[in-house]
Amino acid sequence: MKLQYKLDPESNLALGLTEGEEVWYCVPLDLKLHPNEMTAVSEFADKQWFVVTTKRLVVLENGRLLSAFDLKDCEKVKCEHQIYSGIVTVFGKDGSKTAAARFSMRQITRVAYVARGAQNIITAMEENRPVEDRDRVISRENEKYCEKCNRALPGTSKCPYCDGKADVLKKFLALCGEFVGKFLMISVMMVLASGIDLLNPMIQKDFVDHTLTTGNGTARELVIFIAITFTLLVVRLGLGFYRYWCCVKLGASISMSLRKKLYYKIQVLSLSFINNRRPGELMNRVSRDTRQIREFMEEVFGDMFSTLLTMIVALVMMFSISVKMTLLSLVFVLVVVVITRVFWHHIHTIFHRQWLKFDDLNSNLQDILAGMRIVKCFGQEERESKKFTQKTREFAQIQRRNETFWAVFFPILSFLMGAGTYVAVWFGGLDVLQGDMTIGQLLQFITYTGYLFGPLNWMTHMPRMIMQMITSLNRIYDVLDEEPLLADKADCKEFPIQGAFSFRKVSFGYQTYEPVLENVTFDVKPGEMIGLVGASGTGKSTLINLIMRLYDVDQGSITLDGVDLRDIKREALHSQIGVVLQETFLFSGSILANIKFAKPDATLEEVIQAAKAANAHDFICKTPDGYNTYVGEHGYNLSGGERQRIAIARAILNNPRILILDEATSALDTESEFLIQQALDRLIQGRTTFAIAHRLSTLRGADRLVVIDKHGIAEIGTHNELLEQKGIYYGLVNAQLKMSADSGSAQ
Amino acid sequence: MMHDMENAGPNLLDLEELDEEALKRESEEVLEMRFLNAGNSRFHRTGGGFLALKVGEKEYDRVGVYLTFPLTNPEEYISIREADEKAKEIGLIQNLKDLPKDQQEMIQEQIRLRYFMPVIRKVLDVKDEYGYAYWHVVTDFGSCRFTTHMGGDAVVNISGDRYQITDIDGNRYELPDLYALTVMERKKLDLFI
Numbered sequence: 017m018k019l020q021y022k023l024d025p026e027s028n029l030a031l032g033l034t035e036g037e038e039v040w041y042c043v044p045l046d047l048k049l050h051p052n053e054m055t056a057v058s059e060f061a062d063k064q065w066f067v068v069t070t071k072r073l074v075v076l077e078n079g080r081l082l083s084a085f086d087l088k089d090c091e092k093v094k095c096e097h098q099i100y101s102g103i104v105t106v107f108g109k110d111g112s113k114t115a116a117a118r119f120s121m122r123q124i125t126r127v128a129y130v131a132r133g134a135q136n137i138i139t140a141m142e143e144n145r146p147v148e149d150r151d152r153v154i155s156r157e158n159e160k161y162c163e164k165c166n167r168a169l170p171g172t173s174k175c176p177y178c179d180g181k182a183d184v185l186k187k188f189l190a191l192c193g194e195f196v197g198k199f200l201m202i203s204v205m206m207v208l209a210s211g212i213d214l215l216n217p218m219i220q221k222d223f224v225d226h227t228l229t230t231g232n233g234t235a236r237e238l239v240i241f242i243a244i245t246f247t248l249l250v251v252r253l254g255l256g257f258y259r260y261w262c263c264v265k266l267g268a269s270i271s272m273s274l275r276k277k278l279y280y281k282i283q284v285l286s287l288s289f290i291n292n293r294r295p296g297e298l299m300n301r302v303s304r305d306t307r308q309i310r311e312f313m314e315e316v317f318g319d320m321f322s323t324l325l326t327m328i329v330a331l332v333m334m335f336s337i338s339v340k341m342t343l344l345s346l347v348f349v350l351v352v353v354v355i356t357r358v359f360w361h362h363i364h365t366i367f368h369r370q371w372l373k374f375d376d377l378n379s380n381l382q383d384i385l386a387g388m389r390i391v392k393c394f395g396q397e398e399r400e401s402k403k404f405t406q407k408t409r410e411f412a413q414i415q416r417r418n419e420t421f422w423a424v425f426f427p428i429l430s431f432l433m434g435a436g437t438y439v440a441v442w443f444g445g446l447d448v449l450q451g452d453m454t455i456g457q458l459l460q461f462i463t464y465t466g467y468l469f470g471p472l473n474w475m476t477h478m479p480r481m482i483m484q485m486i487t488s489l490n491r492i493y494d495v496l497d498e499e500p501l502l503a504d505k506a507d508c509k510e511f512p513i514q515g516a517f518s519f520r521k522v523s524f525g526y527q528t529y530e531p532v533l534e535n536v537t538f539d540v541k542p543g544e545m546i547g548l549v550g551a552s553g554t555g556k557s558t559l560i561n562l563i564m565r566l567y568d569v570d571q572g573s574i575t576l577d578g579v580d581l582r583d584i585k586r587e588a589l590h591s592q593i594g595v596v597l598q599e600t601f602l603f604s605g606s607i608l609a610n611i612k613f614a615k616p617d618a619t620l621e622e623v624i625q626a627a628k629a630a631n632a633h634d635f636i637c638k639t640p641d642g643y644n645t646y647v648g649e650h651g652y653n654l655s656g657g658e659r660q661r662i663a664i665a666r667a668i669l670n671n672p673r674i675l676i677l678d679e680a681t682s683a684l685d686t687e688s689e690f691l692i693q694q695a696l697d698r699l700i701q702g703r704t705t706f707a708i709a710h711r712l713s714t715l716r717g718a719d720r721l722v723v724i725d726k727h728g729i730a731e732i733g734t735h736n737e738l739l740e741q742k743g744i745y746y747g748l749v750n751a752q753l754k755m756s757a758d759s760g761s762a763q
Numbered sequence: 764m765m766h767d768m769e770n771a772g773p774n775l776l777d778l779e780e781l782d783e784e785a786l787k788r789e790s791e792e793v794l795e796m797r798f799l800n801a802g803n804s805r806f807h808r809t810g811g812g813f814l815a816l817k818v819g820e821k822e823y824d825r826v827g828v829y830l831t832f833p834l835t836n837p838e839e840y841i842s843i844r845e846a847d848e849k850a851k852e853i854g855l856i857q858n859l860k861d862l863p864k865d866q867q868e869m870i871q872e873q874i875r876l877r878y879f880m881p882v883i884r885k886v887l888d889v890k891d892e893y894g895y896a897y898w899h900v901v902t903d904f905g906s907c908r909f910t911t912h913m914g915g916d917a918v919v920n921i922s923g924d925r926y927q928i929t930d931i932d933g934n935r936y937e938l939p940d941l942y943a944l945t946v947m948e949r950k951k952l953d954l955f956i
Contacts, residue, residue: 099833099878100934101877103876113825120934167895368954369953484893
């Protein structure tokens with residue numbers, strides 16, 4: 017995402033850079049700030065700018081300086097998400113808060129990056145050091161619109177209409193290189209098929225002119241003619257079938273090859289890449305976009321060239337027979353193309369509307385069926401069924417109208433297509449009567465017109481189909497070309513972990529404009545158990561995601577045994593971390609396979625040991641298939657507690673140096689929690705452990721507790737220290753004691 | 764050691780008191796309907812373009828204005844909240860009209876600062892191309908171009924003839940009455956409605 021636009025000369029002058037001052041960020045704004053004239057800048061034209069230099073934060077409007085803040089006097093610059101818009105708030109060192117700029121959602125991500133950049137400069141100033149290049153914020157996010165043509169980008173980095181087209185086709189051709197033999201084969205088929213198509217009318221003509229109309233043809237000649245045409249027909253059919261088969265094979269291999277690459281790439285890419293996309297979008301790229309390419313290869317590619325070839329040669333032949341008639345037919349072709357285009361647009365619209373209505377109807381039905389119990393509870397059956405009747409009636413109306421239209425329109429279209437032949441017959445017939453043309457030639461001509469008109473309709477859809485394929489290709493190559501954000505550097509290290517963590521001013525947010533953690537700083541000694549406490553949504557799980565390096569920090573650093581996490585080989589890191597997450601995910605497969613997931617070469621003895629430690633061994637033994645028990649998708653045929661125990665066994669099998677427990681025992685009953693807690697207490701010995709729990713009793717073994725509140729660490733210390741502090745933790749402990757006492761007395 | 768973090772947040776619980784009482788008080792505070800009116804509160808503009816509030820003895824140097832029924836009753840039950848992350852409710856304004864004129868204006872200003880929901884007055888052009896629709900409309904904020912996805916929830920019928928349009932950036936546009944548009948304009952929306 018571009019963060020440094022070029023200012024127009026007028027604005028540049030108004031900005032008035034002083035010596036040694038550099039523009040680091042410059043992004044457009046699209047809403048006016050002044051409360052009394054808050055109008056959108058017409059058509060989002062670039063007239064307002066939000067600029068951050070190495071010294072100042074400046075807002076420019078129409079080449080005038082609207083406001084400027086000296087970053088030295090600022091404490092904080094924040095991009096605040098409003099309702100379908102955002103503002104930049106500047107917090108002065110004197111306690112003032114100023115709304116500096118305002119913008120729509122279109123610019124919010126960009127502005128959020130710049131606000132973060134401004135914050136970096138402020139931090140550098142506070143640390144009394146010059147701002148350096150490493151303070152500069154760089155966005156790796158894709159733009160949403162093409163800069164050249166202003167079209168929306170379909171989630172790609174390059175516009176499929178501008179730069180992307182040639183680029184992607186080149187890559188696609190390279191991919192096709194692997195299948196050169198098949199391509200050659202298909203090309204030969206295509207030329208042969210076209211040849212036969214074009215040969216047929218010539219033979220017909222010859223037969224008509226030299227046998228039928230001469231008056232002295234024999235039955236033998238008739239047999240020969242039938243034999244030849246029949247053979248050609250059979251060969252043509254065979255060729256067509258074989259070509260289609262080749263195309264299907266080619267399409268399948270190409271889409272398989274792409275799918276394989278995509279799947280591998282997605283596995284390698286970071287979670288943030290996956291999370292940045294809407295759920296299902298990546299799935300679409302793997303399944304739908306590759307299918308699109310397969311279909312294109314099967315249905316369009318094979319016919320495209322042969323049809324074009326046939327059409328061109330047919331046209332040449334027509335011209336050679338009669339220039340006048342050909343030109344007349346061409347005029348007619350134009351008329352038909354225009355008419356069908358217009359009508360197709362209309363048809364597309366009305367059927368799209370029908371589809372929308374159907375969709376609406378369906379979702380309504382689904383809504384009601386899913387919420388049946390609520391509808392009945394509130395006695396609203398009458399009203400809901402009335403609503404539904406209304407909707408089906410509307411749908412039926414549209415459907416009826418559309419079908420009627422179709423029934424009328426289609427014959428008209430066929431008539432128009434056929435009408436070209438009448439024109440040809442009229443003029444050609446005149447020529448034949450005058451002796452300027454033979455009957456055979458006329459027949460030949462008419463057949464060629466058929467070749468020209470037949471695929472016309474199909475050809476008008478060609479640009480759309482090609483564009484669709486290019487878009488799909490673009491979306492696929494976009495993923496394939498994505499550099500893994502968390503790629504291991506060439507010089508990254510691999511070493512046995514001791515487990516000393518150190519957080520230095522760590523900031524992170526899943527969305528640029530919504531920070532989850534800000535400026536988190538603390539140290540963890542090897543073997544220490546840290547309990548993470550705080551209300552939901554405060555960033556406890558996020559902190560754990562960062563420790564596991566599922567995401568990279570936006571700012572600051574996390575070091576493990578003195579080495580930055582980003583410099584540790586990811587595989588080495590992950591093989592030494594054991595994780596039990598809040599939502600226990602089990603793969604479909606046996607319990608054994610699930611426990612062995614982290615360490616596929618574990619012995620059976622090790623598996624049993626881990627299961628025993630997790631208090632899972634007993635219940636596994638009681639199942640008929642023991643450790644071979646099949647676990648359905650997501651582990652749905654096990655209870656929550658059983659799944660959690662398997663997950664714990666999975667986590668400890670590897671004998672990890674670092675243990676992460678995110679609500680690891682939340683789904684357990686008190687007795688098994690007690691048992692597992694004991695197992696965990698044993699496990700925790702000598703391992704660095706991070707544990708999240710709402711039930712504070714779960715954390716009683718923790719060496720230190722970290723209370724997270726308002727995006728940062730609010731309190732840190734041992735249980736007793738925090739109780740003495742009488743802060744948030746004290747409040748939480750009291751509230752839980754009170755609740756358990758209440759429920760105790762109520763029972 | 765590392766206590767340099769945000770330790771100075773507002774006191775969640777008054778822990779000098781008996782905790783039970785504090786908890787009860789807090790839950791009661793959440794339930795209580797506190798109305799702000801000309802008698803008990805006074806708004807004023809800050810230099811930075813925000814709104815400050817004085818309720819009784821308590822002063823807030825910045826408050827947030829939240830519409831509770833932004834689409835149907837934008838001037839009723841406006842929730843005034845603290846400006847920090849927790850956004851605790853200070854009180855409700857039952858009806859904006861009951862406040863003095865100058866106070867109304869200030870709140871309207873804040874609403875305009877916080878909410879950006881242009882109302883579509885005129886549809887100039889809607890073009891669909893490969894899965895996206897490109898709109899050119901005139902809104903109460905002036906002429907504007909935006910892009911939506913083709914299917915999905917881009918255009919949603921909220922009630923009767925009222926529609927809501929969300930573009931790919933997440934901006935929201937409102938079409939209060941479909942039938943206030945001309946026939947030609949409605950035809951352009953055929954693909955969605």
